[in-house]
Amino acid sequence: MDAYEYIKGAIIDGKFEPGMRLGEEFLAKELNLSRTPIREAIKHLEADGLVVPLKRGVSVRNFTTEDIRQIYDLRTILEGYAASQAAIYRTKADLEQMEAANIVYEQVIEEHVQSDMDSIKEIVAVNQRFHEVIIHAANNAHIHFHLSKVVVVPIVYRSFYWYNDYQLKQSLEVHKTILQAIRNKEPERAKIAMHEHIYQGRDHVLKHLEDIKNS
Amino acid sequence: MDAYEYIKGAIIDGKFEPGMRLGEEFLAKELNLSRTPIREAIKHLEADGLVVPLKRGVSVRNFTTEDIRQIYDLRTILEGYAASQAAIYRTKADLEQMEAANIVYEQVIEEHVQSDMDSIKEIVAVNQRFHEVIIHAANNAHIHFHLSKVVVVPIVYRSFYWYNDYQLKQSLEVHKTILQAIRNKEPERAKIAMHEHIYQGRDHVLKHLEDIKNS
DNA sequence: TTTCTTAATCTTGTATACAAATTTATACTC
DNA sequence: GAGTATAAATTTGTATACAAGATTAAGAAA
Numbered sequence: 001m002d003a004y005e006y007i008k009g010a011i012i013d014g015k016f017e018p019g020m021r022l023g024e025e026f027l028a029k030e031l032n033l034s035r036t037p038i039r040e041a042i043k044h045l046e047a048d049g050l051v052v053p054l055k056r057g058v059s060v061r062n063f064t065t066e067d068i069r070q071i072y073d074l075r076t077i078l079e080g081y082a083a084s085q086a087a088i089y090r091t092k093a094d095l096e097q098m099e100a101a102n103i104v105y106e107q108v109i110e111e112h113v114q115s116d117m118d119s120i121k122e123i124v125a126v127n128q129r130f131h132e133v134i135i136h137a138a139n140n141a142h143i144h145f146h147l148s149k150v151v152v153v154p155i156v157y158r159s160f161y162w163y164n165d166y167q168l169k170q171s172l173e174v175h176k177t178i179l180q181a182i183r184n185k186e187p188e189r190a191k192i193a194m195h196e197h198i199y200q201g202r203d204h205v206l207k208h209l210e211d212i213k214n215s
Numbered sequence: 216m217d218a219y220e221y222i223k224g225a226i227i228d229g230k231f232e233p234g235m236r237l238g239e240e241f242l243a244k245e246l247n248l249s250r251t252p253i254r255e256a257i258k259h260l261e262a263d264g265l266v267v268p269l270k271r272g273v274s275v276r277n278f279t280t281e282d283i284r285q286i287y288d289l290r291t292i293l294e295g296y297a298a299s300q301a302a303i304y305r306t307k308a309d310l311e312q313m314e315a316a317n318i319v320y321e322q323v324i325e326e327h328v329q330s331d332m333d334s335i336k337e338i339v340a341v342n343q344r345f346h347e348v349i350i351h352a353a354n355n356a357h358i359h360f361h362l363s364k365v366v367v368v369p370i371v372y373r374s375f376y377w378y379n380d381y382q383l384k385q386s387l388e389v390h391k392t393i394l395q396a397i398r399n400k401e402p403e404r405a406k407i408a409m410h411e412h413i414y415q416g417r418d419h420v421l422k423h424l425e426d427i428k429n430s
Numbered sequence: 431t432t433t434c435t436t437a438a439t440c441t442t443g444t445a446t447a448c449a450a451a452t453t454t455a456t457a458c459t460c
Numbered sequence: 461g462a463g464t465a466t467a468a469a470t471t472t473g474t475a476t477a478c479a480a481g482a483t484t485a486a487g488a489a490a
Contacts, residue, residue, distance in 0.1 A: 024472070034445040036251070039473090043255045047262035049360060056452060056472050070355045073296075081292050140285045145264060146361050239442070249475045254443090271442050271482060433490080440483075446476085453470070460463085 003031055003041035011050055011060055012154050018062035022051060048149055063153055065209055071153055072202035076195050078147050079131065083178060083194035084187035085138035094137035098179050101130040105175065109168045115161075123168065124160050130175055134182070134194075159205045167204070174200070218246055218256035226265055226275055227369050233277035237266060263364055278368055280424055286368055287417035291410050293362050294346065298393060298409035299402035300353035309352035313394050316345040320390065324383045330376075338383065339375050345390055349397070349409075374420045382419070389415070 007027065010016045022042065024035045031038070042058055045051045051058040063071075086094070105126045112119045128151075135144050151157070163171070174197040181190035222242065225231045237257065239250045246253070257273055260266045266273040278286075301309070320341045327334045343366075350359050366372070378386070389412040396405035 023470095025470090035472090036254075036444055036446090039251075040255060040258045043258045044262050047259050067357070070357045073355060074357050074361070077292055077296050081288075140288060142282070142285045142289050142365070146289070146365075150357070150361075240440095250442090251474055251476090431490105433488100435488080436486085438483105438485075440481105442481080443479090445478080448475080449473090451470105451472075453468105455468075456466090458463105458465080460461105 001031060003027070003033060003037050004044050006031060007041055007045060008048075008050065008152070011045075012152065012157050014154065014158065016060050018060050018154075021054070021057060021059045023057065048152070050152070063155055065206065068153070068155060068205060068209065069202070071150055071156065072198060072205070074150055075147070076198045076202075078143055078150070079135070079198055080191040080194045082135045082138035082140070082143055082147070083182065084191040085140065086134045087182045087185050087187040087190040089139045090137040090182050090185075094133060095179075095183055097133045098130060098137075098182065101126055101133060102172070102175050102179060105130065105172055109165070109172060112165070112168065114165070120160055123163075124157070127160070127171070134178070137182070155205060155209070156201075159201065159208070162208050163204070171197070171200070216246060218242070218248060218252050219259050221246060222256055222260060223263075223265065223367070226260075227367065227372050229369065229373065231275050233275050233369075236269070236272060236274045238272065263367070265367070278370055280421065283368070283370060283420060283424065284417070286365055286371065287413060287420070289365055290362070291413045291417075293358055293365070294350070294413060295406040295410045297350045297353035297355070297358055297362070298397065299406040300355065301349045302397045302400050302402040302405040304354045305352040305397050305400075309348060310394075310398055312348045313345060313352075313397065316341055316348060317387070317390050317394060320345065320387055324380075324387060327380070327383065329380070335375055338378075339372070342375070342386070349393070352397070370420060370424070371416075374416065374423070377423050378419070386412070386415075 007016070007022070016022065024038050024042070027038045027041075028035050042051060046053065046058060050061055052061045105123070108119060108122045108126055112123065131151075132144075135147060174193060178190055178193045178197065181193055222231070222237070231237065239253050239257070242253045242256075243250050257266060261268065261273060265276055267276045320338070323334060323337045323341055327338065346366075347359075350362055389408060393405055393408045393412065396402075396408055
């Protein structure tokens with residue numbers, strides 16, 4: 001298995017917790033590889049900002065509340081722009097893929113039972129799919145390059161775990177609004193709706209962080 | 216010397232041209248190192264998007280005109296946002312550093328004689344300094360993280376080489392406008408001025424690329 | 431002469447070895 | 461018993477070795 005993907009995955013789903021030192025020998029054993037490819041994967045993760053260097057070796061980065069706020073601000077700007085561009089450049093095929101993603105989104109929300117890990121993973125995947133199609137439709141590969149590094153922050157990734165049914169349906173409704181604006185070629189409307197969508201996500205995560213701090 | 220910085224520098228100032236294969240043994244000899252640290256530097260550059268993988272090894276990335284356009288669009292959004300945030304959060308110390316950068320900028324432009332490499336390098340550095348202070352004042356470390364990867368594109372970096380005296384003075388004037396808006400705490404004005412500034416940079420680069428294509 | 435096949439060479443990718451540095455553990459002193 | 465110093469043991473960083481795959485070159489056939 002690819003070392004980079006494995007370690008990244010383990011960080012994202014919390015198997016490797018923030019602050020944990022990532023020993024090379026340990027990872028090499030876990031993946032049945034020598035230290036060389038492990039070190040290269042670590043260098044890649046360091047460039048991504050997912051691990052931070054120590055005096056020697058690296059540890060899993062700890063994202064503060066302030067980091068989360070800044071990252072969501074970034075996402076708001078970039079995805080807002082992507083939505084407005086998508087409303088200009090979207091093709092028929094783009095629209096079909098957005099619609100398809102939202103239909104699946106509706107299904108998995110419908111079938112979803114609270115705190116079922118598998119269905120949450122499906123929700124995360126299909127939500128991401130919708131966002132990715134918009135970014136693709138925006139016709140700017142560089143936006144995609146940067147957003148792919150922004151969204152991957154562990155806490156953002158896991159935020160769906162503490163959505164309730166009502167909030168999930170709310171989220172689907174905003175998706176529909178965004179899609180409608182893109183279909184109608186209304187860039188400003190698409191941007192504003194996307195802004196609102198991501199601000200809701202931000203508030204949701206920040207509130208959760210506040211709650212666990214007070215307990 | 217650090218392998219990553221060396222190779223990155225060589226790509227930026229064109230010593231390693233787009234498409235050129237970066238042989239590990241070659242780089243190892245050039246830097247008096249073994250292949251191991253070279254490979255790690257290459258992995259880092261790959262994460263940055265400055266080199267692209269081949270079937271085996273990597274080559275220097277070639278940025279197309281379309282890439283340049285997309286990258287400048289990204290810069291416009293991110294630095295425009297940074298300028299508006301700077302207009303809100305700038306401290307006294309931030310303002311002083313912006314002023315200092317612009318004073319030096321004025322001096323080096325004044326003393327500058329066309330196509331003197333050293334003075335051009337100074338101009339590049341002090342222009343970058345002004346932009347960096349604004350990004351710092353915006354109070355968003357993640358914006359800085361992403362912009363640092365966006366601006367480093369070789370062609371963008373070298374765009375100053377084909378500015379004439381009038382255009383340099385023009386550029387200084389816009390810097391002053393941006394600074395004034397930030398000083399007066401006018402976020403929207405600062406953003407718009409920054410947008411204009413970067414669009415001018417973009418048009419300048421794209422026109423240059425067009426010119427060399429037609430010759 | 432040109433093209434296809436095969437062999438030789440070169441380069442990468444992975445593993446391992448070794449030295450330097452940091453961390454941990456133990457012992458000694460106050 | 462606590463703190464410091466010294467020594468032992470991990471662990472990283474760099475170098476090198478080896479094997480697999482890719483590229484180039486050479487030779488044979490059309």
